[in-house]
Amino acid sequence: LVPGALVGNVLYFVLDFSDRILKYNLDTREISAVCDPYACYGKVVLMAMEDGRLGFARVESRLLMWSREDGPGKDDGWVQSKVINLEALLPVEVISRPLEVVGFAYSVGLFFVATVDCLFSVDLMSSQANKVIEGYDVYSVVPLMSFYTPGTDELMMVFLPSQLC
Incomplete structure (x- = not known):
């Protein structure tokens, strides 16, 4: 399960076992596909970028972020927008294991690896x-954003272990 992304009035979803991203325009109700040559090489997370464009992230040895460059017709493409060196952030014993990006919380700028x-x-x-x-x-993180009023309840993170799925 890879969560989709809402960018403006368009919903995007990764198509499994494909190099395409499904694009659904909520206003016109049109469906099309966006070419995604990088997604077929591993798990990706779609996201809305700060500038209102579609983006995605994936992990190789670093966290790589890409954003969609819209051009006229077939000139559309992807541009690498940010690289985060995970070796400097994660413990040494973790870096030697396979890593995947499994979620993104847009409003707070958090990736889940x-x-x-x-x-x-x-x-x-x-x-x-x-x-x-x-x-x-x-396998996947779908962040739930809410608010907290001090003194009314404790914050809890709810997750479903893969053993229960």
Whole structure:
């Protein structure tokens, strides 16, 4: 499961086992496909970029962010917009394991990066990483944003372990 992204009035979804991203315009109700040559080489997370364009992120040895350049017709393409060196942020024993980007919280600028049994959040603004949970194999993170009024309740992070799926 790869969460989609809402960019303006357009919803985008990654098509499994394809190099395409499904594009659905909410105003016109038109469906089309966007070529995504980079997504077929590993798991990606779609996102709305700060400038209102479609973007995605993936992990190789670093966290790579790409944004969509819209041009007339076939001149559309992808431009690498940011690179985050995960080796400087994550513990040494984690870097030696396969990593995947499994989620993105747009409003707070957090990526979620997972190994086989550990989930980390990576803050885009501070370039800091924090361990979120250990001992579970996390495939996808769908952030739930809400507000908290001090003194009324405790904040809780709810997750569904993969063993229950």
